Amino acid sequence: MATDPLEKTPGSTPGSAPPGAPAGAAPAADSPSPSAPAATATADAVPGQRSDTPMIRFEQVEKRYGDHVVLDKLDFEVRRGEHVTLIGPSGSGKTTILRLLMTLERLSGGVIWVGGEPLSHARTPGGGLKPATEKQLRASRRKIGMVFQQFNLFPNMNVLRNITEAPISVLGLERDEAEARARELLELVGLGDRVDAHPTQLSGGQQQRVAIARALAMRPDVLLLDEVTSALDPELVAGVLDLLRQIAHDTDITMLCVTHEMSFARDVSDQVLMFDAGRIVEQGTPEKIFTAPEHRRTREFLNAVL
Amino acid sequence: MNTFFTAFLDNLPQVLSGLGVTAESTVLGALVAGVLAFVLGLMAGHRNIVVRGVSRTVVEFFRGTSLYVQLFWLYFALPLLTGYQLSALFCGVVAFGLNFGAYGSEVVRGGISAVPRAQWEAAVALNLSPYQRMRRVILPQALAQMIPSFTNLLIQLLKATPLLWLISAADLMTVIQQLRDRTGESLVAYLTLLVFYFVLAYVLTLLMNLLERAAKARLGEHTGTRGLLRSRSAAAAESVPVVPGGAS
Numbered sequence: 001m002a003t004d005p006l007e008k009t010p011g012s013t014p015g016s017a018p019p020g021a022p023a024g025a026a027p028a029a030d031s032p033s034p035s036a037p038a039a040t041a042t043a044d045a046v047p048g049q050r051s052d053t054p055m056i057r058f059e060q061v062e063k064r065y066g067d068h069v070v071l072d073k074l075d076f077e078v079r080r081g082e083h084v085t086l087i088g089p090s091g092s093g094k095t096t097i098l099r100l101l102m103t104l105e106r107l108s109g110g111v112i113w114v115g116g117e118p119l120s121h122a123r124t125p126g127g128g129l130k131p132a133t134e135k136q137l138r139a140s141r142r143k144i145g146m147v148f149q150q151f152n153l154f155p156n157m158n159v160l161r162n163i164t165e166a167p168i169s170v171l172g173l174e175r176d177e178a179e180a181r182a183r184e185l186l187e188l189v190g191l192g193d194r195v196d197a198h199p200t201q202l203s204g205g206q207q208q209r210v211a212i213a214r215a216l217a218m219r220p221d222v223l224l225l226d227e228v229t230s231a232l233d234p235e236l237v238a239g240v241l242d243l244l245r246q247i248a249h250d251t252d253i254t255m256l257c258v259t260h261e262m263s264f265a266r267d268v269s270d271q272v273l274m275f276d277a278g279r280i281v282e283q284g285t286p287e288k289i290f291t292a293p294e295h296r297r298t299r300e301f302l303n304a305v306l
Numbered sequence: 307m308n309t310f311f312t313a314f315l316d317n318l319p320q321v322l323s324g325l326g327v328t329a330e331s332t333v334l335g336a337l338v339a340g341v342l343a344f345v346l347g348l349m350a351g352h353r354n355i356v357v358r359g360v361s362r363t364v365v366e367f368f369r370g371t372s373l374y375v376q377l378f379w380l381y382f383a384l385p386l387l388t389g390y391q392l393s394a395l396f397c398g399v400v401a402f403g404l405n406f407g408a409y410g411s412e413v414v415r416g417g418i419s420a421v422p423r424a425q426w427e428a429a430v431a432l433n434l435s436p437y438q439r440m441r442r443v444i445l446p447q448a449l450a451q452m453i454p455s456f457t458n459l460l461i462q463l464l465k466a467t468p469l470l471w472l473i474s475a476a477d478l479m480t481v482i483q484q485l486r487d488r489t490g491e492s493l494v495a496y497l498t499l500l501v502f503y504f505v506l507a508y509v510l511t512l513l514m515n516l517l518e519r520a521a522k523a524r525l526g527e528h529t530g531t532r533g534l535l536r537s538r539s540a541a542a543a544e545s546v547p548v549v550p551g552g553a554s
């Protein structure tokens with residue numbers, strides 16, 4: 001049994017299984033669910049899962065609702081293990097980017113590459129790309145986890161079950177193993193004593209910690225965080241941000257984070273992307289964006305939120 | 307008055323057996339209707355348009371043709387085609403099942419679509435399969451919302467069972483009718499029927515309210531005991547379609 005609850009999915013770094021990982025734990029988490037046998041095959045066949053392949057690459061990504069262009073031919077890259085913060089005014093398309101990555105929205109154009117593989121496309125024999133089927137989407141989603149602004153815990157399950165449901169039914173973990181891991185994760189997020197609680201018995205901050213633990217239980221390569229503290233009472237924000245700082249510090253998980261908490265963004269980010277009207281207007285290190293923003297819209301935005 | 311009650315007591319075994327037939331056709335009809343409601347309701351939300359179309363057609367057919375006619379068809383017309391006479395109770399159960407199953411499918415569909423989109427998205431984000439999303443996340447939540455409407459349909463079904471009289475199943479209605487014919491005491495006979503159906507309906511309501519309370523408690527919504535005695539919830543009143551025909 002793995003003792004480090006944040007240990008990465010062994011399969012995500014081929015050829016470098018974490019040293020000391022007990023033999024029993026690795027295959028269990030690595031083996032795909034019976035319904036998605038294609039997952040390993042695709043992942044193994046990837047020529048580009050070298051460390052220099054970007055974890056995420058947006059290539060001319062477009063999203064339109066009717067005539068309304070939400071994302072306009074967007075290009076950017078996120079390296080493996082990088083922590084990227086998306087900032088920008090409301091309506092600039094930040095949530096849409098995360099939702100596209102989680103396959104909750106369909107692309108209007110372009111391709112998103114995750115770990116060198118097209119996220120919502122499948123390769124055709126001729127070398128082209130076609131929209132992925134649900135089964136192929138499920139293989140893509142294995143790499144990605146998301147935490148929502150409104151937590152979205154399942155009210156028909158207690159805290160433990162919220163965390164173990166997907167590892168058991170999707171990853172095929174044994175119940176004992178899934179529960180042991182869930183308890184470790186709850187310990188990590190500071191809720192070791194609320195295992196049997198019902199989500200409605202928890203504060204917003206506690207619910208969000210459970211949601212973070214739930215996402216981590218699937219051992220994603222990429223964690224998407226969409227304004228995860230925006231729905232919280234002010235006094236609960238710091239605790240959740242501290243937890244995220246810790247995760248950012250202790251793991252090699254790739255994080256894409258939409259937030260209005262600028263000091264948090266400054267602490268954890270390797271890269272900050274400033275959005276406006278569906279385009280990146282400025283990008284760079286937090287030092288550059290927060291202390292010497294070049295673009296007028298960035299300065300206006302930072303003045304408004306700081 | 308006395309002659310009716312004398313006859314009533316003399317024929318108590320028949321009355322009880324009539325009560326049994328009414329209860330049996332209600333419960334069995336409700337079971338068939340329940341299964342059909344979920345099958346048709348889930349089909350109505352399927353991404354394949356053919357599956358949706360089949361569901362839509364079946365629902366419209368059984369909603370759009372009168373329960374009387376369906377009952378008569380099964381009991382009187384079908385034997386002429388097949389040469390095989392189905393029992394009255396069986397015909398009743400099938401007709402009630404089909405008819406109320408059609409209505410119930412709308413309740414299922416409505417209950418599923420009332421579960422917030424965010425719950426589907428959370429299930430997708432955890433990579434649950436379409437089946438797992440429905441079975442593990444959506445249906446358990448939708449169920450609690452469906453129960454008030456199901457309660458109403460169940461009561462409607464109970465109140466439709468006197469139709470069995472028309473195909474001479476020995477249900478409560480039929481037995482009491484016979485006593486009325488024998489004694490000529492229409493007033494008391496029909497008052498007795500009113501009381502019987504009212505009590506039966508109320509018992510069913512109480513049971514369903516208990517079920518609803520348990521389902522809500524599982525979702526972390528705790529309701530007081532007062533709600534248990536109400537005969538009709540506000541939620542059900544607005545969402546249940548009115549069953550046509552003079553059955554009720």
Ligand SMILES: Nc1ncnc2c1ncn2[C@@H]1O[C@H](COP(=O)(O)OP(=O)(O)O)[C@@H](O)[C@H]1O
Nearest residue numbers: 065068070088089090091092093094095096097
């Ligand atoms: N389902 C939708 N239908 C139509 N427009 C949408 C939909 N979802 C988002 N939008 C639009 O897309 C734009 C970007 O939204 P969003 O990505 O949520 O921005 P942000 O997260 O930066 O505030 C907004 O103008 C919003 O109105």
Ligand SMILES: [Mg+2]
Nearest residue numbers: 094095096227
């Ligand atoms: Mg947003």
